[in-house]
Amino acid sequence: MNQPAATASRLLALLSLLQARREWPGPVLAERLGVGLRTVRRDVERLRGMGYRITAGRGSIGGYRLDSGADLPPLLLDDDQVTGIAVALRAAPLAGAGVEEAAAQALATIRRVMPSRLRHRVDALQFTTLATDAPVSTVGTDDLVLLSGAIRAREVVRFDYGAPGARAGGDVPRPPRRAEPHHLVASRGRWYVVAWDLGVADWRIFRVDRMATRLHTGPRFTPREVPGGDVQEFVAARFTGRHANDWPCRGKVVVDLPARDVAPFVEDGVVEDLGPDKCSVEVGSWSWTALASLLGRLEADVHVLHPEEVRLAFGELAQRFQRASDPGDRPD
Missing domain, CATH: 1.10.10.10 (Winged helix-like DNA-binding domain superfamily/Winged helix DNA-binding domain)
Known part of the structure; x- marks a missing residue:
């Protein structure tokens, strides 16, 4: 050399x-x-x-x-870092932060200064972003910055809460809500704030696109521990109707199927092998009838071990299905 x-x-x-x-x-x-x-x-x-x-x-x-300085000198990025930036910028529409155009411009700017070898690698990375099950709700980056700053500084936030894009107003003025923000979460095209709501003295998950944040934050607070200690588990539980660390309804049954055939369909349940054509299943859901429905889709005989609420839920579902199977049972 x-x-x-x-x-x-x-x-x-x-x-x-x-x-x-x-x-x-x-x-x-x-x-x-x-x-x-x-x-x-x-x-x-x-x-x-x-x-x-x-x-x-x-x-x-x-x-x-x-x-760090006021001027931005040339950046040094390796191949994996360049690829990571390209993926993140192209996936920007899924974030719902209203930065799609800026992300596309940033990627074009970075691409122009790349060596030929890296430019070919980025160009070869092509994929399509599809809409999530939930519609993407765009929020302003100013709101995200304000909320993130309040979380980092441990400062109370004040906001009006309503439909997306709502702002303070209406016939009867209402005082702003006050909350201790703990985590900013992006999920399924939406942004959420996990916070301790001072008005109700309980944990809440607020959609950021429904928050009209006040410019000035409030006093500092001492952070509380999110129920269960894991914010991802806490948010996932709230989205699926569970308590912080468990479903409100849990039951155990024996199913006349091999464990290997049952395990893929019970998600976070516990399956125990009881022989070549039998297994036990302990699983939870948000209601007893929902739990019975989940077990009923296994298309095999189910024997309830406990609790009695599961047996009663199967009876209620049986009556519903019997009515649904009656040709003369039609809505008025």
Whole structure:
């Protein structure tokens, strides 16, 4: 490798190291690059000349740190990072943050400055984003920034809450709602805030597109622990009608089918093998009749172990199905 190419390659390696962690001792950088300390110092000066703000520590061994600055110097991205950026920008419509056009422009800008090799890799990555089961609700980035900032600063937020796009008003003025925001969650094309509602003294999940946030946040608060300790589990439970860590209705039955044939259809249930053509199933749902319906779709005989509510739910469903099968049973 000729001298200019070797220097350029070494500068890229040095910049990559500086971006990877907060501070590097000079001797460690020299060892990683396979050069002497004087060469490291010269390379640091070259990077400074390109616009990178690199702070040098005092002492015989020194230390180097890459600081953020007002000017954006050239970025160093490896192949996987470029691919990750491309995927994220092209999937922007699923976020519902109203940044689709900006994301497309950003991807076009990045693509123009890529080396040919990386540009071909990004161009080869083609996929189509489909609408989610729930319609995408666009929210303003200002709202997301305000809410995220309040979560980070642990500050109470004030907002009016209603239909998407609603703002304060109406015949009877209402005081704004007050809540301690804990997590900002994106799910199925919508944005949500998991918060402790001070008005009802309980946990709530608010849709951001229905929040008309007030500009100024309130006092600081001490964070509470989300029920169950896992925000993903908490939100998933609320979306499916469960309690924080479990379904409100659980039952156990024996099914006249092999465990391998039953397991794919009970999702978060527990299936125990009882022999070649029998297994036990413990599973939950949001109601007893819904639990019986879930077990009934297995198309096999079911023997209820406990509780009695499951047996009663099967009886109620049997009556419904009997009425539905009667040709003379038609709505008025």
